[in-house]
Amino acid sequence: MPLLDIENLTVSFPQHEGVVQAVRGVSLSVAAGESVGIVGESGSGKSVTCMAVLRLLREPPARIAADKMELAGVNMLTASRSQLSASRGRVAAMVFQDPMTAFDPVFSIGHQIVETIRAHRKVSKPEARREAANLLARVEIKTPEAILNSYPHQLSGGMLQLAMIAMALSCRPQILFADEPTTALDVTIQAQILQLIKDLQAEFGMGLIMVTHDLGVVAETVDRVVVMYGGRVMETAPVQDIFDAPAHPYTQALMASIPGRTPGKQRLVEIPGASPNPSNPPPGCPFHPRCAVAEARCAAQVPAFKAQSAARAAACWRLP
Amino acid sequence: MTPALELRNLCKTYQLRHGGGLFARHSDHPAVRDVSLILPKNQILGLVGESGSGKTTTGMMAMRLVEPSSGQILVGGHDITALGHAALKPFRRQMQVVFQDSYSALDPMMTLAQIVAEPLHIHGLGTAAEQAEQALDMLVKTGLDRSYGSRYPHELSGGQRQRVAIARALILRPAVLVADEPTSALDVSVKAQIINLLLDLQAEMGLSILFISHDLSVVRSLTDKVAVMFQGRIVEEAATETIFTDARHPYTSSLLEAIPVLNPRERRARRFMSRADIEAATPRLSGFGDSGGKPELVQIAPDHRLEAILQ
Numbered sequence: 001m002p003l004l005d006i007e008n009l010t011v012s013f014p015q016h017e018g019v020v021q022a023v024r025g026v027s028l029s030v031a032a033g034e035s036v037g038i039v040g041e042s043g044s045g046k047s048v049t050c051m052a053v054l055r056l057l058r059e060p061p062a063r064i065a066a067d068k069m070e071l072a073g074v075n076m077l078t079a080s081r082s083q084l085s086a087s088r089g090r091v092a093a094m095v096f097q098d099p100m101t102a103f104d105p106v107f108s109i110g111h112q113i114v115e116t117i118r119a120h121r122k123v124s125k126p127e128a129r130r131e132a133a134n135l136l137a138r139v140e141i142k143t144p145e146a147i148l149n150s151y152p153h154q155l156s157g158g159m160l161q162l163a164m165i166a167m168a169l170s171c172r173p174q175i176l177f178a179d180e181p182t183t184a185l186d187v188t189i190q191a192q193i194l195q196l197i198k199d200l201q202a203e204f205g206m207g208l209i210m211v212t213h214d215l216g217v218v219a220e221t222v223d224r225v226v227v228m229y230g231g232r233v234m235e236t237a238p239v240q241d242i243f244d245a246p247a248h249p250y251t252q253a254l255m256a257s258i259p260g261r262t263p264g265k266q267r268l269v270e271i272p273g274a275s276p277n278p279s280n281p282p283p284g285c286p287f288h289p290r291c292a293v294a295e296a297r298c299a300a301q302v303p304a305f306k307a308q309s310a311a312r313a314a315a316c317w318r319l320p
Numbered sequence: 321m322t323p324a325l326e327l328r329n330l331c332k333t334y335q336l337r338h339g340g341g342l343f344a345r346h347s348d349h350p351a352v353r354d355v356s357l358i359l360p361k362n363q364i365l366g367l368v369g370e371s372g373s374g375k376t377t378t379g380m381m382a383m384r385l386v387e388p389s390s391g392q393i394l395v396g397g398h399d400i401t402a403l404g405h406a407a408l409k410p411f412r413r414q415m416q417v418v419f420q421d422s423y424s425a426l427d428p429m430m431t432l433a434q435i436v437a438e439p440l441h442i443h444g445l446g447t448a449a450e451q452a453e454q455a456l457d458m459l460v461k462t463g464l465d466r467s468y469g470s471r472y473p474h475e476l477s478g479g480q481r482q483r484v485a486i487a488r489a490l491i492l493r494p495a496v497l498v499a500d501e502p503t504s505a506l507d508v509s510v511k512a513q514i515i516n517l518l519l520d521l522q523a524e525m526g527l528s529i530l531f532i533s534h535d536l537s538v539v540r541s542l543t544d545k546v547a548v549m550f551q552g553r554i555v556e557e558a559a560t561e562t563i564f565t566d567a568r569h570p571y572t573s574s575l576l577e578a579i580p581v582l583n584p585r586e587r588r589a590r591r592f593m594s595r596a597d598i599e600a601a602t603p604r605l606s607g608f609g610d611s612g613g614k615p616e617l618v619q620i621a622p623d624h625r626l627e628a629i630l631q
Contacts, residue, residue, distance in 0.1 A: 041507035041508055041509060042478075042507055186370035186371055186534065187370065187534055187535075187536070187575060187578045187579070188370060188574055188575065188577075188578045188592070189370075190578065190580075191577070191578035191580070191590055191592070192590075192592050194580075195589070195590060195592075213507065213508050214508070214580065215508070215582065216537075216579070216580025216581065216582060217580055219580060219581050219582055219583060219584050219586075219587070220580050220581060220584075220587060239584045240584050240585065243582070243583050243584060253509070254508060254509060257508065257509060257511070257512035258508075258537070258582060259511065259512065259515060259535075259537045259538045259540065259541040259542075260536065260537030260538065260539070260540035260541050260579075261537075261582060263540070263561050263564065263565075264541075264561065265364070265519070265541065265542060265543065265544060265560065266519075266541055267515075267516045267519055267520075268512035268515055268516055268541060269512065270509075270512040270513045270516055271509040271510075271512070271513075272513075274477040274479055274480065274510065275477065275507060275509070275510075290509075
């Protein structure tokens with residue numbers, strides 16, 4: 001049984017001007033210990049998918065529907081508040097892009113990690129604090145005690161992100177959702193944090209969902225890739241296949257447009273146009289207005305998500 | 321040939337205040353230290369480094385948007401460091417800037433045609449009708465059709481807003497463009513569009529661009545030459561491919577080391593260097609004189625400058 005099992009998830013936000021359809025029929029499953037990258041641009045629905053699974057969206061306005069949404073055997077669609085609280089942190093933890101807004105500015109880092117540990121387990125405060133110090137040391141923070149006593153504004157973005165990872169790991173989750181964990185950080189710090197997440201995932205035998213717009217991050221960290229566009233899954237495949245032979249025209253175009261792959265000042269292969277408007281998405285395949293190989297039926301009907309092989313699937317009319 | 325832009329020994333020191341009232345103490349925080357750079361005509365110079373390395377402050381000083389503590393700024397060979405507001409105005413026409421966050425850089429109450437025509441208006445160039453016409457032409461040149469002239473910034477995507485910001489910067493036909501992380505906030509599929517636009521306009525208009533970025537992959541596709549900043553200093557400068565294939569400074573190497581691989585087969589364990597490691601690994605060179613144990617920027621090849629301890 002997969003650890004995370006989603007079938008036909010839709011998330012929408014009714015607004016004055018119409019309904020924003022953020023996620024339009026996403027199916028996804030992650031096995032225990034597996035690492036999956038969800039790649040997409042802003043508005044592709046990748047973050048909203050994760051937030052919906054953990055029921056972190058305010059409902060209303062958000063409307064979540066799915067044929068199935070199970071996390072470690074718990075039906076997340078019907079779970080009670082107490083079931084949700086038990087799942088969050090212990091079954092699944094999340095690391096956000098902006099650590100500055102994810103921490104409460106009026107409490108010390110130590111206070112917040114201790115609180116998290118004690119919310120899920122019956123341990124004394126001093127014990128929880130010792131554990132917090134160990135966790136900070138585990139994420140390669142050299143002076144754990146000093147960091148525990150610090151307030152969020154006193155730390156750099158990189159240091160805060162490390163502390164947030166430590167907090168996320170404090171209840172030994174079975175799966176970690178990392179939503180653009182390195183986007184706001186400097187390149188050198190980014191590489192260190194990716195390395196750390198990879199090491200911890202292996203060590204804890206933890207599942208990982210890495211949400212990112214950066215194909216480089218995916219190439220560095222995950223086993224399998226899910227490519228999203230316009231609220232839908234375009235393609236899923238083992239990471240090496242995605243880089244060796246992307247099947248979907250969107251994935252192919254994305255790969256071709258990456259700067260800096262070959263030496264020399266040069267024009268890049270560009271994808272014309274802009275991402276679809278989520279409150280008024282184009283009919284048919286969401287990528288068809290920008291697709292170089294689109295046909296008439298691409299604009300008329302949504303292509304089915306079809307298996308290409310045991311491990312690969314894609315949604316494109318042009319694929320067998 | 322006279323360079324489009326030249327910075328000579330530029331420094332910027334900010335005063336930090338500790339405590340308050342009459343007994344507040346002040347300390348100096350050097351943001352930019354002794355930066356000398358040459359941007360030749362018709363070239364793109366990349367300025368890279370992490371946040372806090374002083375690259376944006378350097379760009380803003382070059383535009384006279386931040387006053388340098390010391391040093392000189394030359395535009396087309398003219399020293400503009402000490403010019404007052406009125407004397408500076410003709411030079412402002414020659415140098416324009418594009419920022420990372422195009423949303424906060426565009427006035428939400430103005431139409432795109434008004435935004436792009438505003439520099440012409442400020443410099444009193446042409447009649448209102450001519451200004452509007454030129455603005456629409458410029459929008460077309462940056463890839464937006466004329467119908468966009470009557471739209472407002474909030475109607476646009478990030479990539480389109482950045483096109484408007486570029487159109488506004490280039491309508492005066494400047495000699496120098498400072499582009500501060502113009503692609504960092506853009507989606508992957510749009511980033512390539514803006515890079516191509518800058519390359520096309522540079523070739524077409526004979527622009528010289530100071531391209532400030534932390535993204536080395538973008539820098540590789542776009543620039544002729546790269547200067548690397550670390551803690552307010554330039555630690556290495558060379559032709560772009562030299563930086564990518566023959567970097568000599570440990571900080572440059574650590575930046576290159578951090579670029580994500582683009583093939584999962586090439587995953588590897590990386591070695592990370594702390595600030596202290598980098599300082600300790602400052603290259604040592606003999607045959608260039610003696611710098612007394614302190615690092616100094618020297619020319620090690622015709623097109624390659626490196627900060628090293630000379631012994």
